[in-house]
Amino acid sequence: MALREITLDDIEALAVGAWVLGTGGGGSPYLGLLNMRALYREGHRVRLMSPHDLADDDWVAAVSNMGAPLVGQERLTDSRTIARAVSLMERHTGHRFAGIMALEIGGGNSIQPLMAAAHLDRPVIDSDMMGRAYPEAQMTSVAVGDLQPCPLTTVDVRGLESVVESVPTWKWMERVSRKICVEYGSIASTCKAPRTGAEVKRWGIHGTTTKAIAIGRAVREAQRRHEDPIAAILAVEPGKLLFRGKVVDVERRATEGFLRGRTRFDGMDTWRGAAMEIAFQNEWIVAWLDGQPVAMSPDLICVLDSVSGEAVGTETIRYGQRVTVIALPPPPVFLTPKGLQHVGPRAFGYDIEFRSVFQS
Amino acid sequence: MRRIGIDVGGTNTDAVLIEDGKVAGAVKAPTSEDVTGGILDALARLASTGVLKDGAGKAKRIDGVMIGTTHFINAVVQRRHMTRVAALRLGMPASASLPPFCDWPEDLAALVRGGVWMVEGGHEYDGRPFMPLDEAAVIAAAREMKRLGLRAVAISAIFSPLDSSHERRAAELVAAELPDAAITCSSDLGRIGLLERENAGLLNAALADLARDTIAAYERAIADSGIAAPLFITQNDGTVAEAGLARRLPVYSFASGATNSMRGAAYLSGLQDAMVIDVGGTTTDVGQLRHGFPREANSVVQVGGVRTLFRMPDLLSIGLGGGSHVSLDPLKVGPVSVGYRLLRDGVAFGGGQLTTTDVAIAAGVLTLGERGRVAHLDAATCRRVFAEAGRLAEEAIDRMKTDAGDVALIAVGGGAFLVPERLPGVSRVIHVPHGDCANAVGAAIAQVSGECDQIFRDLSRADAIEAARGIAADRAVAAGAARATLQTIETEDMPIAYLPGNSVRVRVRVVGDVAAGV
Numbered sequence: 040m041a042l043r044e045i046t047l048d049d050i051e052a053l054a055v056g057a058w059v060l061g062t063g064g065g066g067s068p069y070l071g072l073l074n075m076r077a078l079y080r081e082g083h084r085v086r087l088m089s090p091h092d093l094a095d096d097d098w099v100a101a102v103s104n105m106g107a108p109l110v111g112q113e114r115l116t117d118s119r120t121i122a123r124a125v126s127l128m129e130r131h132t133g134h135r136f137a138g139i140m141a142l143e144i145g146g147g148n149s150i151q152p153l154m155a156a157a158h159l160d161r162p163v164i165d166s167d168m169m170g171r172a173y174p175e176a177q178m179t180s181v182a183v184g185d186l187q188p189c190p191l192t193t194v195d196v197r198g199l200e201s202v203v204e205s206v207p208t209w210k211w212m213e214r215v216s217r218k219i220c221v222e223y224g225s226i227a228s229t230c231k232a233p234r235t236g237a238e239v240k241r242w243g244i245h246g247t248t249t250k251a252i253a254i255g256r257a258v259r260e261a262q263r264r265h266e267d268p269i270a271a272i273l274a275v276e277p278g279k280l281l282f283r284g285k286v287v288d289v290e291r292r293a294t295e296g297f298l299r300g301r302t303r304f305d306g307m308d309t310w311r312g313a314a315m316e317i318a319f320q321n322e323w324i325v326a327w328l329d330g331q332p333v334a335m336s337p338d339l340i341c342v343l344d345s346v347s348g349e350a351v352g353t354e355t356i357r358y359g360q361r362v363t364v365i366a367l368p369p370p371p372v373f374l375t376p377k378g379l380q381h382v383g384p385r386a387f388g389y390d391i392e393f394r395s396v397f398q399s
Numbered sequence: 400m401r402r403i404g405i406d407v408g409g410t411n412t413d414a415v416l417i418e419d420g421k422v423a424g425a426v427k428a429p430t431s432e433d434v435t436g437g438i439l440d441a442l443a444r445l446a447s448t449g450v451l452k453d454g455a456g457k458a459k460r461i462d463g464v465m466i467g468t469t470h471f472i473n474a475v476v477q478r479r480h481m482t483r484v485a486a487l488r489l490g491m492p493a494s495a496s497l498p499p500f501c502d503w504p505e506d507l508a509a510l511v512r513g514g515v516w517m518v519e520g521g522h523e524y525d526g527r528p529f530m531p532l533d534e535a536a537v538i539a540a541a542r543e544m545k546r547l548g549l550r551a552v553a554i555s556a557i558f559s560p561l562d563s564s565h566e567r568r569a570a571e572l573v574a575a576e577l578p579d580a581a582i583t584c585s586s587d588l589g590r591i592g593l594l595e596r597e598n599a600g601l602l603n604a605a606l607a608d609l610a611r612d613t614i615a616a617y618e619r620a621i622a623d624s625g626i627a628a629p630l631f632i633t634q635n636d637g638t639v640a641e642a643g644l645a646r647r648l649p650v651y652s653f654a655s656g657a658t659n660s661m662r663g664a665a666y667l668s669g670l671q672d673a674m675v676i677d678v679g680g681t682t683t684d685v686g687q688l689r690h691g692f693p694r695e696a697n698s699v700v701q702v703g704g705v706r707t708l709f710r711m712p713d714l715l716s717i718g719l720g721g722g723s724h725v726s727l728d729p730l731k732v733g734p735v736s737v738g739y740r741l742l743r744d745g746v747a748f749g750g751g752q753l754t755t756t757d758v759a760i761a762a763g764v765l766t767l768g769e770r771g772r773v774a775h776l777d778a779a780t781c782r783r784v785f786a787e788a789g790r791l792a793e794e795a796i797d798r799m800k801t802d803a804g805d806v807a808l809i810a811v812g813g814g815a816f817l818v819p820e821r822l823p824g825v826s827r828v829i830h831v832p833h834g835d836c837a838n839a840v841g842a843a844i845a846q847v848s849g850e851c852d853q854i855f856r857d858l859s860r861a862d863a864i865e866a867a868r869g870i871a872a873d874r875a876v877a878a879g880a881a882r883a884t885l886q887t888i889e890t891e892d893m894p895i896a897y898l899p900g901n902s903v904r905v906r907v908r909v910v911g912d913v914a915a916g917v
Contacts, residue, residue, distance in 0.1 A: 070497065070594075073497055073501055073502055074496050074497065077496060077497070077501070107524065109524060109591055110524050112591055112592045112593060112594075113521075113524070113557045113558050113591060113592075113593045114490070114493040114494060114529075114557060114593075115493070115494035115496075115497045115593060115594060116496075116497075117493065117494060117495055117496040117497070118496050119496065196492050196493045197492055197493075197530070198492075224523040224524060224525075224527075224529065225523075225524055359713075359798075359799060359800070361798065
């Protein structure tokens with residue numbers, strides 16, 4: 040079983056790449072990165088394991104932080120809390136986890152498994168359940184696969200701990216765990232339903248930590264050499280350049296715990312005279328070019344700063360920013376009819392037939 | 400109203416007298432190494448123009464001296480004159496793995512970090528206490544600070560922008576142990592984002608000694624110039640703070656130079672909505688005026704490598720100015736500049752470095768130095784250089800524009816001659832008299848503000864905001880603003896779900912012109 044040590048430079052790249060895969064949401068990985076720098080200074084190291092090296096009867100922990108990004112900016116993520124959520128799950132189920140994986144590779148949650156892994160000395164499994172960021176619990180590959188949604192552990196930094204032992208559906212899990220999270224102060228570290236090695240191999244979206252590191256490295260190296268970082272991303276990922284332009288309008292509203300809205304862009308360079316509009320629910324969901332839908336979930340819509348190549352989030356995008364919009368291919372699990380039910384445009388309230396940018 | 404505006408820049412100290420709404424006098428003096436020399440020199444030059452005396456030779460009454468300075472931000476950037484700071488954070492057990500200073504550049508942290516204390520306290524997003532404030536731990540920390548000889552203290556608490564009571568209480572407890580301490584509470588400085596708000600507090604505390612000494616020196620310079628007028632320091636948002644407040648919160652004046660030049664451009668041109676290009680000796684700043692104020696950056700701002708969330712004007716700076724190096728083959732303008740050595744190193748002044756000013760002299764745009772020394776630059780060459788400078792300016796303007804239509808552009812600063820009369824995307828280019836002293840003009844016309852920040856109960860959102868606006872307006876008038884000129888520049892409301900009776904925290908900030916005769 041080959042384990043690869045993740046270097047601090049990999050983690051710096053992961054923070055940049057995971058923000059790109061966050062497709063506008065998922066929260067900035069900055070605080071997670073600060074935690075990892077501190078852990079590496081103290082001598083901790085994290086190893087990466089391929090999901091294919093898991094035995095079928097191994098147990099794997101899937102972790103994420105849930106809550107309002109606003110709260111995360113005040114109650115700064117502490118690397119020990121996510122490790123406690125994993126330990127609580129081990130005590131509760133009696134399993135010993137062979138590895139820890141991310142629920143969501145997009146945004147700040149990409150770093151959570153690394154923090155838990157550093158404290159518990161387990162490998163990180165190179166796989167996640169979204170391949171990006173999504174706003175709701177049923178928007179995962181394991182929910183598409185109808186795998187068991189429980190149990191779930193939630194932990195608060197003050198020592199509050201709870202277990203959701205049984206719920207019938209992923210939607211119920213979303214409702215119940217959201218309530219607990221709100222009582223904690225709208226932030227909780229969670230360990231999701233434990234997965235067997237067989238389940239991870241069948242339903243995981245593989246290689247996403249490696250992919251995020253590769254994207255981040257491409258951006259950082261291009262920045263260092265003063266080359267085009269977006270061309271660098273498209274050189275390592277089979278993505279498509281959709282648009283280059285300038286933000287001319289941002290409309291945001293907070294509804295039902297989500298950040299919804301639209302951003303309008305005017306074209307530049309070869310897109311001069313054209314206009315793009317992208318709707319978001321935490322993440323970028325549907326993009327229209329001159330009124331025609333051109334890209335939509337589950338295709339990844341990434342809005343990037345045209346100069347730095349770094350991702351621009353739906354919470355912070357602002358007037359006048361120069362951006363480039365690219366699409367990256369979605370995980371195949373979301374392209375099935377069942378997958379599209381969970382994360383296609385209709386799941387977000389857009390009555391549009393899904394058509395991928397990558398269908399010729 | 401009669402006010403003197405002074406801008407203490409890196410190269411020049413400019414002073415203007417504004418009288419009855421007009422620029423009555425404007426002078427430039429070189430900035431000095433010490434704090435006071437340049438100001439004394441500038442005020443002496445202003446006096447020598449005769450504008451400070453009336454017809455009978457009697458000194459005119461001056462209502463205020465407003466100083467804009469880059470002194471405090473330069474101290475951070477250059478790592479000079481910083482005070483050691485005790486950091487006290489209220490929020491344990493949360494955020495413990497990311498203590499104060501955790502994301503500072505190591506060299507600056509080594510200079511400023513006097514000690515870190517983290518104790519229980521802070522609030523939740525909905526107003527509930529996160530943990531009760533551990534007062535015994537605060538007192539123990541204060542005693543330890545005293546033992547270590549620390550006198551600058553920065554206090555931060557989780558969600559203090561929502562409820563600052565733990566920070567206030569901790570400040571009282573620290574002051575009881577350390578009566579001469581300069582204490583900064585993070586809730587005085589900022590918005591949601593603990594790390595960035597705390598960083599602003601730490602920087603503020605680190606500037607405590609410098610702010611005290613600098614402002615005392617300004618007061619001396621004004622008194623030594625024979626001017627009997629109160630001192631005000633201009634703030635990032637285009638308002639002034641009386642010297643006592645500025646001494647307590649020096650970080651609020653970090654970006655006032657840029658704000659002043661944009662406000663000055665608005666005043667001199669009479670335009671409230673326009674782009675502004677301020678061409679100095681080394682750099683050009685481009686920004687946008689909205690309702691007479693610069694548009695603010697709404698994301699993280701780095702100051703000397705430290706992440707903060709200050710309200711700063713959204714500016715784009717490029718390396719273009721009156722001292723920019725020019726090479727002809729291949730054609731290149733900037734970003735390197737001769738800076739304050741222009742009058743020594745420029746070709747027209749007998750030096751060896753061709754600059755944009757030399758080209759302007761050759762083209763007959765400027766009358767300076769010896770034109771004969773640049774006679775080898777023919778008209779076509781000059782046009783090429785101006786075209787390149789114009790291209791750089793155009794690109795910067797286009798990047799800062801927020802809508803596609805053509806906008807008016809006000810060109811100010813000593814290097815404004817580099818801005819062409821016609822630019823794509825610009826409806827007209829406006830040059831204004833005294834444009835080279837726009838920042839001192841902006842300081843002189845800085846406004847007075849009033850703020851209300853409190854929790855309202857049992858009122859609709861609209862009524863609560865209206866009530867807050869009334870309180871803020873009264874405070875602005877009490878501070879010297881003319882009521883008729885008051886405008887609301889910030890409104891922020893946060894529902895506090897935990898408190899009974901529809902509680903909402905409202906923050907409103909209003910500004911107005913200084914009332915005549917104040």
